[in-house]
Amino acid sequence: MTTKLAAPGTIGGTTTAGRGKRPRPPFGVSVVAILAVLIALFSLIPLGYVGVMTAATGWDTAIALIFRPRVGELLLNTVLLVVVTVPLCLVLGVGGAWLVERTHLKGRKWWAVLLAAPLAIPAFVNSYAWVSAVPSLAGLGSGVLIATLSYFPLVYIPAAATLSRLDPAIEQSAASLGLGAWRAFFRVVLPQLRIAMTGGALLVSLHLLAEYGAFAMIRFDTFTTAIMVQYRSTFNGTAGNMLASVLVFICLILLLMEVRSRGSARYARVGSGAQGRALRLPLHAYQLPAQLFLLALTALAFGLPLSFVLRWIIAGGPGIWTADEFLPALLQTLGYGLGGAAATTVVAFPMAYLAVRHPNWFSKALELSNYVTSSMPGIVVGLAFVTVSIRLVPGIYQTAGLLVAAYVLLFLPRALVNIRSGLSQAPKELDEAAQVLGKPPLMSFIRVTLRLTAPAAAGGAALVFLGIVNELTATLLLSPNGTRTLATEFWSKSSAIDYAGAAPYALLMILISAPMTYLLFQQSKKAAGQ
């Protein structure tokens, strides 16, 4: 990077007549770098906001607000939630993945998709369905139940992808060294799943910290729900800000733990040559229990929410399909989803470009900032944007633009990961080949690099779209007056105990999410191959 930027200065000179042109660095690298820095700075707004707010509060007030029984209570709730839910998700996710990928499970093609399906149901819709089924649900146990059923696919998907790609030769070596199937699984296969498991565990924990709707509905208090309550009552109070800084602190600790436990070990396949097919264990007498277990799991995680949404729709009859409320919500959701997905893809591109084409400390630092941002809960992003916009640029408060900006920030990592892998399929040699064939740099870039990156970018955009459609917390804080998305409409109706009225919105969110979830599932299989 530094050398490229230095290039013009060292070569500069006068332009001679005719065909001469002043030398310049390759395709606007400096422009891309400046853009990427601006984006990184923008993405650090939430973290900066928390830091500045904590500093501005003063130590005495901060300590008084942080070290009080209420915070301890929330901390206990949050920690217990994470400590109980994450292991459950790991057991269900890895167990499911192992059954599907490594045993002679009957109907495993169907089970493979069904186990990922709960991801298509937003957690707050899941919570709504469970409250409909068991109205007395409340507290930690219920929180764990709903969160586990909603989030175990976040472990299942990467674990299944890794297991399906794992070289069977490793297990065969273990067998030849005298290990039975069970011991081979625990001593050889499970360690190979470490990256998938730590990554999945981090994702689940971050979701647990960020989730608002699902826990608010069962009156289970976490930091996020408490911050929302504070915000509702005092708008921009110091107490809420302090809760936010504790929340951010926990997120950063989780990030650090994941980096630590991921380790520096290399789990890629050593050596080349074709890989054999995965080994599958016969289940024999365990076939029926396995089938029953998976049936129960998918029934609780997917069947129950879907059936209760449908029950409310039937119970509500045609009266709940009020076109003047329903259509605007659908259109606005699609609008925000498409706009946000497009904006996120555009914003992610310069960072991905730098990371792939000019990897150095600079692009690594940018990526790190992005990694930190990816752990920020929606509520913190929302609070930061509310405060920053009111204090610095009041004109943009409660505008669609600000909400889209928050979406970009929340879902940037999804786009980034996809565009990165796409760009690495388009080496710069191809760009150069196009230039030497007479295409100007910009034209070469469009016809070769952009074209080759397009499919991956589209996949990333679809996942961002999925995220925006189901986003509730930041949308509640930042949306302009009169905005109705499927998520906020669902939320306002179900909060008012109009469960039948909320059902169509829930159904629509599930229908929009389903194909995207399938896409995510497919992509993970491909990604694990690299």
Next chain:
Amino acid sequence: MTDYSPSRLPEPRIAASVATSTNNHLEIEAVTKNFGSQAVLKGVNLSVAQGGTTAIVGPSGSGKTTLLRLIAGFEHPDTGSIALNGSKVAGDGVWVPAHKRHVGYVAQDGALFPHLTVGQNISFGLDASSLPGRHRGIKARVSELLDMVSLDPAMAKRRPHELSGGQQQRVALARALAREPELMLLDEPFSALDAGLRVATRRAVGKVLKDAGVTTILVTHDQGEALSFADQVAVMRDGKLAQIGNPFIVYTRPADRATAEFLGDAVILDAWMEGSLATCSLGGIPVRRPPAQGRVQLMLRPEQIRIAEDGPIRGTVVDTDYFGPETTVRLKLNIPPVLAEGAVADHRYPGGGEVITIRHWNASITRPGTELCLRVVGEAVAFPMEDLAPE
């Protein structure tokens, strides 16, 4: 492996004219290039004649690919200038970007566009409006180009990943030829192919380019490829061109010891130079244009040292490596008879007892321990002693 055995050497050809700069297709003057603090090119001068074939050969990291990328217009020289057909394209404040230089470029792996068919790849650089019959004109041109590189025109509909490595390289060549460039740059285009295919593809590519009269520059780390492909070989080492000349000259009369050893196996012996005769453990050997008198280093190619029926120069076989058609023989040279008999040490006879490596076709007479008579064919090359200084 044995590309530099004498039977494979091309007939000596007249070296490309270096004197007249106006007729040269490509003129590189005092070009330097740094990447950060690392100097990759340290002042390179090179002229390539119209229609000539030049191979830039050097070990990896010597800067040869950087030089090619400078010619193509992918990189800017820090200082110095590059001219094509007498007009500057880089240096002295001039910069002509890659897409306006009108040169062909074939990369190591072909760099075919994976999202386009073979036909679309080849026609990528073609301008439909400039061809008669527009769309049909393009199709005809693609068929013509595929035919030129000996591929079936029906391949135009295939995707790059459906082709073998050799076929991909040929398509890349056809794509580069489509715009009828006058200068073709080849960046190790054969190195990714396996040995048999490499020779066949190199021959085919060389013929196509020769028939089309295209000035060609080949970058390679394979000395055999450089010597057999080009009529001018430029040896690159450590960011500089150590020697430029026709293949026969650079192989048989390398400018320094490092060049000699890079271009092929070399037997290096201490020797005493008097007039144009060098005396060493292999006897007296004629040297053309000796660079110094007195103590020198003498370079012979292994194939110059033959096994004779009888003679005063002898060596004892240490060990051998059998390769089928030939055997590599390591010999320990005997103490020359003059030293063995005469009691007085003679400063003109440095040593004896060196271990050298030669080749022979008959494995049966080269068993370890056998004493063989040796004779030397042709002239040797002498290097001044300072070449001994560690690099």
